[in-house]
Amino acid sequence: MPVSELLTLTDVSACCAPIARAPIASDHAESLARSLKALADPARLRLVSMVAAHEDSEACVCDLTEPLGLSQPTVSHHLKVLVDAGFLTRSKRGIWAYYRLVPGSLDAVAGLLTTV
Amino acid sequence: MPVSELLTLTDVSACCAPIARAPIASDHAESLARSLKALADPARLRLVSMVAAHEDSEACVCDLTEPLGLSQPTVSHHLKVLVDAGFLTRSKRGIWAYYRLVPGSLDAVAGLLTTV
Known part of the structure; x- marks a missing residue:
């Protein structure tokens, strides 16, 4: 299924009540499961x-690889998954890629899980 | 690793700040990832x-299978994953098993993801 046909994180958080409030519909469950899987x-x-904890919620890929102790291709793969899922955006400046937290993306998921 | 040696959902939510506040430690990342995977x-x-949306946040397994359109063994497997992860408890009354939402379990995860 092309990504454009899937409900996005923003769609789900805009349309849907927290999962504990009423039984969640099948398409919303699919969409939230994809976000959680990412x-x-x-x-x-x-x-x-x-x-997210970095200054201005943005970090250079050059600051992310070493603390994780994973190879650069592995880190790039994980970052791509997070970009594709709508949690991070990527921008290239000079020789480095910079990753920024998408405002509201973690809160959208948190809001769907909260029961209070 | 035996389950008893793993950080539980309660441990992590009690010990740990939201992931956007400061870089999350490796053992907390492992534990939260397990909860999210479930x-x-x-x-x-x-x-x-x-x-969660059922009366008193408790439902009989007999009410859960048909709406999902999955086989009873498949539903039982999914329920076991949720019990093992600390989101549901199971109690047998008569011939049926009843599942109840563990109070605070979804909110613990939501609290770790929230940025506000």
Whole structure:
């Protein structure tokens, strides 16, 4: 299925109530599962965390590889998954790529899980 | 690794700040990833949602199988994953098993993801 046909994180958080409020519809479950799957990896959680906690919620890929202790291609793969899922954006400046947390993206997921 | 040696959902939510506040430690990333993986499946999200939205946040397995359109063994497998991850508890009464949302379990994950 092309990405354009999938519900995005923004669609789901805009349309849908928290999952504990009423039984979630099948297409929303698919969409939220995809977002959670993108986060459900220790390396990707650490990458999101490092980017989000960095100054201005933006970090150079050059600052992300060494602390993780993973190869540069592996880190790039994980970053691509996070960009594709809508949690990070990527911009190239000079020789480096910079990753920025998409404002509201983590909160959209948190909002769907919260029961209070 | 035995489950008893793993950080639980409660440990992580008690010990750890939201992931956007400061770079998350490796063991906390492992633990949160496990919790997210348990949720990151459309059928399991629908099960959690059906249980949580049910009266008293408790539902009989007999009410859960038909709406999902999955076989009873498949539903049982998904429910076991959710019980093992600490999102649901299971109790047997008469011939049926009843599943209940663990209070605070979804909110613990939501709290770790929120940035506000």
